[in-house]
Amino acid sequence: MTLQRVSFGDRPSIHLGIFTYKFPLSFMGFHMSCQNFFSLKKSLQNLTILGLGMGLGIFNPFSLAPSLRAAEKIDFIYSPLGESLKIQSLEAFAADGTVTSDLQFYLDIVDASESEKELLRTALTRKVVIDPVLLSRVLKTDEGERLLESFGQIVKIKGGRSAKFALRGAIVRSAFEEEGLTLLNVLQNLQVNIRVDLAALATFANSVSVIVEGTERFVQEVQQLSQQEASNFNFINYAQRPDLRRQNTDAIKHQTWFLKDDSRNRQFYASIYQPQQPVGSKIPVVVISHGLASEPAEKSKLAKHLASYGFFVVMPQHPGSDRLYLESFITSFRRELSDLEEFINRPLDISFTLDELERRNAAEFAGRLDLDNVGIYGHSYGGYTALAVAGATPVPNYEALKKDCEAEWGIFNNALLLQCRALQLEPQTFDFRDERIQSVVAANPVNASILGEAALNNVKIPTAIIAGSYDPATPFIFEQVRSFPWISAPNKYLILEEGQTHIDISRLDLGISRLLDRIPSLNLPSPELLNNYSEAIALSFFQVYAAKNSQYSFYLNPAYTSYLSEGQEFKTFMITQDSLGELEAAIAKFKADHQLE
Numbered sequence: 001m002t003l004q005r006v007s008f009g010d011r012p013s014i015h016l017g018i019f020t021y022k023f024p025l026s027f028m029g030f031h032m033s034c035q036n037f038f039s040l041k042k043s044l045q046n047l048t049i050l051g052l053g054m055g056l057g058i059f060n061p062f063s064l065a066p067s068l069r070a071a072e073k074i075d076f077i078y079s080p081l082g083e084s085l086k087i088q089s090l091e092a093f094a095a096d097g098t099v100t101s102d103l104q105f106y107l108d109i110v111d112a113s114e115s116e117k118e119l120l121r122t123a124l125t126r127k128v129v130i131d132p133v134l135l136s137r138v139l140k141t142d143e144g145e146r147l148l149e150s151f152g153q154i155v156k157i158k159g160g161r162s163a164k165f166a167l168r169g170a171i172v173r174s175a176f177e178e179e180g181l182t183l184l185n186v187l188q189n190l191q192v193n194i195r196v197d198l199a200a201l202a203t204f205a206n207s208v209s210v211i212v213e214g215t216e217r218f219v220q221e222v223q224q225l226s227q228q229e230a231s232n233f234n235f236i237n238y239a240q241r242p243d244l245r246r247q248n249t250d251a252i253k254h255q256t257w258f259l260k261d262d263s264r265n266r267q268f269y270a271s272i273y274q275p276q277q278p279v280g281s282k283i284p285v286v287v288i289s290h291g292l293a294s295e296p297a298e299k300s301k302l303a304k305h306l307a308s309y310g311f312f313v314v315m316p317q318h319p320g321s322d323r324l325y326l327e328s329f330i331t332s333f334r335r336e337l338s339d340l341e342e343f344i345n346r347p348l349d350i351s352f353t354l355d356e357l358e359r360r361n362a363a364e365f366a367g368r369l370d371l372d373n374v375g376i377y378g379h380s381y382g383g384y385t386a387l388a389v390a391g392a393t394p395v396p397n398y399e400a401l402k403k404d405c406e407a408e409w410g411i412f413n414n415a416l417l418l419q420c421r422a423l424q425l426e427p428q429t430f431d432f433r434d435e436r437i438q439s440v441v442a443a444n445p446v447n448a449s450i451l452g453e454a455a456l457n458n459v460k461i462p463t464a465i466i467a468g469s470y471d472p473a474t475p476f477i478f479e480q481v482r483s484f485p486w487i488s489a490p491n492k493y494l495i496l497e498e499g500q501t502h503i504d505i506s507r508l509d510l511g512i513s514r515l516l517d518r519i520p521s522l523n524l525p526s527p528e529l530l531n532n533y534s535e536a537i538a539l540s541f542f543q544v545y546a547a548k549n550s551q552y553s554f555y556l557n558p559a560y561t562s563y564l565s566e567g568q569e570f571k572t573f574m575i576t577q578d579s580l581g582e583l584e585a586a587i588a589k590f591k592a593d594h595q596l597e
C-alpha cells in the first residue's frame with residue numbers, strides 16, 4: 001500500500017492506495033467541534049462552530065474542545081497501516097513549539113505550513129470557561145448522547161468500541177480543572193488510548209465536502225432563479241410605494257392572557273398585540289409560535305409590526321420547550337432540554353389558543369376577529385408547529401425519520417438532534433390540522449425528517465418558507481431546500497436571507513457570544529437588516545392571504561426582494577412555484593452527481 005501526497009484544492013490529504021482521506025491539522029487534537037472545520041472557507045463554514053448551541057440556545061460542549069493522565073497516544077488506523085502520535089508530543093509542541101519525530105510524520109503528511117502549525121498550537125491551548133456541572137448534564141441529554149455517539153463512530157478505543165464515554169469523561173474532568181477547559185486537557189484526561197478510524201474519517205470528510213458544496217450550490221441556484229423570476233415581472237417603482245419595512249402606527253395595545261387547558265392539565269400564557277383602533281368590519285388574526293428555548297417576547301418586534309398594520313397577533317407560550325424550561329434544566333430541575341411530549345403539545349397549544357379567541361370573540365371583540373382565515377408564523381421548532389397545524393400530519397413519519405437519524409450525514413444536521421427524539425414517542429397517528437389556519441410562514445423550520453415528504457405534501461394552503469444561508473441549527477440544504485418541493489400548496493414561496501444564522505445574533509447569551517468572538521474574519525449582516533427583510537415579507541404575505549388584501553400582492557414577488565436588497569452586501573431572494581421545476585431538476589442532478597438517495 002503506497003502513501004503519497006495528493007492535492008485537493010487548498011486542503012491537505014493522505015492517499016492510501018485507492019483511498020483518499022482529507023482531514024485538517026486541527027483534527028489531530030480532536031477538534032471535533034467544527035471550529036476551523038476541515039479548513040472550510042468563508043463565514044458559512046466558520047459558522048458551523050456554533051453547532052448545537054445555535055439550535056438549542058445552549059453552549060455546545062463540542063465547540064469547546066478541552067489533567068488525570070492515563071492515555072498516552074492517539075493511533076490513526078486504516079487496515080494494516082497505523083501510525084501513533086504520543087500525547088506527550090502534543091504537550092511539548094503546545095509548550096514551546098517542539099516537534100518530535102511522531103508529530104513530524106503527521107505534519108509532513110499534511111504538508112503543514114507555519115501558520116497551520118501555529119493554528120494547531122492555539123487550538124491545543126485555547127481555554128474556555130464553562131460550568132462543568134452544566135456541561136456534564138448537557139452531555140447526558142438525548143441531544144448530547146447523540147453527538148457523542150456520532151463522534152464515537154470515528155474515535156474508538158481498543159477493540160473497536162466507541163470512545164464516547166471516554167470522551168465525555170475527559171471533557172467533564174477538564175472543565176473542572178482550575179486552568180479551565182482546553183483541547184490539550186481533554187487529551188490528557190482520557191483514561192484510555194484512543195484510535196482514529198481513518199475509514200470512518202474519510203466518510204466524515206467526504207460528507208463535509210458534499211455539504212459545503214451543496215450549500216453553496218443551492219444558495220447560488222436560489223439567487224439565479226430569483227433573479228430570473230424578477231426579470232419576468234413588470235417594472236414596479238417600489239420607492240414610490242409604501243415602505244413595508246416601517247411600522248405603520250405606534251397605536252398598539254399589548255396585554256397578556258393566562259390560559260389553562262384542563263384536558264391536558266396544561267397552563268400557559270399568550271402575549272397579545274393589537275391595534276388600538278382596528279379598521280374594518282373584520283380584524284385579521286396571526287398566531288406566532290416561538291422556537292426551542294425561546295419565548296413569545298423574542299418575536300415581539302414582528303408582532304408589533306403586524307399589529308401596526310391592523311393585525312391581531314397572539315403569541316402563545318409553549319411551556320415544555322421555552323426559555324423557562326431551559327432555565328429549569330440549567331438549575332437541575334429538568335433532565336432534558338425540552339419535554340418529549342412537545343411534539344404533540346405544541347400544535348395543540350395553537351388550537352387551544354384559537355379556541356380561546358373563539359370564546360372571547362363575541363364578548364370582547366364584537367365578533368370582529370376573523371377566525372376563518374388565520375395566519376400562522378413559526379420559527380424553528382415553531383416552524384414545525386406551524387406546518388403541523390397547516391396540515392403536515394400524521395407526525396412523525398417513524399420509518400423515514402429513523403432512516404435519516406441513522407444516515408451518515410445525520411451528524412451534520414443539528415436539527416436532527418431535536419427531531420430524532422420523536423422516535424421515543426409511542427407510534428401512533430396524529431392529526432393536528434386546524435382548519436382555521438389558512439396561511440403559514442415557517443422561518444428556519446425544523447421539518448424535513450420529522451414531517452417528511454408524505455406529511456408536507458398535505459400542506460395545501462399558501463406557504464412561505466424562510467431560510468438562512470448561514471444557519472447551522474436548521475441547515476438550508478437539509479431543512480428547507482430539501483423539503484420545499486414536497487409542499488403541495490399552489491401558492492408557495494421560498495425566501496433565502498444571506499448571512500442569516502437562525503437567531504438574532506445581538507441577543508445571544510449563555511456563552512454563544514464568546515464563540516463568535518473566536519471566529520476569525522466573521523462577517524454577518526445586522527439584525528436590523530434581517531428584521532427588515534422578514535417583517536416586510538411576512539407583512540405582505542399575511543396581507544394577501546390572511547387579510548385578503550390583494551393590493552399587497554405586487555409586494556409578494558421576487559422583484560420586491562430584489563428591491564429590498566439594493567445596495568446591501570447581504571441580500572434576500574425569493575422564488576415561487578414558477579421555479580419549482582428547475583429547483584427539483586437541480587436537486588436531482590446534485591443527488592446524481594454525488595450518488596445520494
